[in-house]
Amino acid sequence: MHDRQPPSPLFTQVDISAGTVSSAPLAEPTSNEQVRLLRDLVAAQDRQNELLEELVTQVTTAANQFGAAQRQRNQELAQWKEANPELARECRSAAESLCRVQTEFLNLLVSEVNANAEALADGEFMLTEFVDRFGPRLAHLNGVLQVLAQLSNAGGQTAERG
Numbered sequence: 243m244h245d246r247q248p249p250s251p252l253f254t255q256v257d258i259s260a261g262t263v264s265s266a267p268l269a270e271p272t273s274n275e276q277v278r279l280l281r282d283l284v285a286a287q288d289r290q291n292e293l294l295e296e297l298v299t300q301v302t303t304a305a306n307q308f309g310a311a312q313r314q315r316n317q318e319l320a321q322w323k324e325a326n327p328e329l330a331r332e333c334r335s336a337a338e339s340l341c342r343v344q345t346e347f348l349n350l351l352v353s354e355v356n357a358n359a360e361a362l363a364d365g366e367f368m369l370t371e372f373v374d375r376f377g378p379r380l381a382h383l384n385g386v387l388q389v390l391a392q393l394s395n396a397g398g399q400t401a402e403r404g
Contacts, residue, residue, distance in 0.1 A: 319392065334394030337387060344383055351376050 323330045354372065361368045 322393070330394055333390045337390035337394050340383070340387055340390065344387060347379065347383065351380070 354376070355362065358368060358372070362372055363369075
């Protein structure tokens with residue numbers, strides 16, 4: 243069978259000393275020096291903890307502010323929907339119709355990419371033409387769909403389907 247070799251050690255000792263060996267032994271730190279170093283370490287750790295607490299407080303405050311703004315926005319949107327129920331229903335219908343248009347547009351975009359993939363990759367002119375042709379329409383269409391979905395009774399569900 244196979245002769246097994248012993249595994250190589252994970253750690254090896256490397257001699258990084260200078261060419262001449264110093265005969266003077268390393269001085270052991272004094273007790274006072276050890277205490278000072280430990281105090282310095284504790285002070286640095288305390289400062290790091292303070293900074294972390296400050297960071298957590300800032301993140302929590304920002305999250306609370308964002309949450310409050312989002313809750314206020316949702317409340318205003320709900321009030322608008324209550325005040326305009328017919329328009330909200332019409333927005334949903336329009337969003338669903340526009341979603342079908344978006345699907346057809348995406349099919350056209352994908353066909354264009356697949357038919358001209360090599361030219362798009364190789365030529366900057368072709369890529370620029372493609373982006374100019376499809377980019378703004380896609381961006382605006384997505385923006386309009388988002389607005390209609392938010393104003394509709396369905397909330398964000400219509401935009402997720404598109």
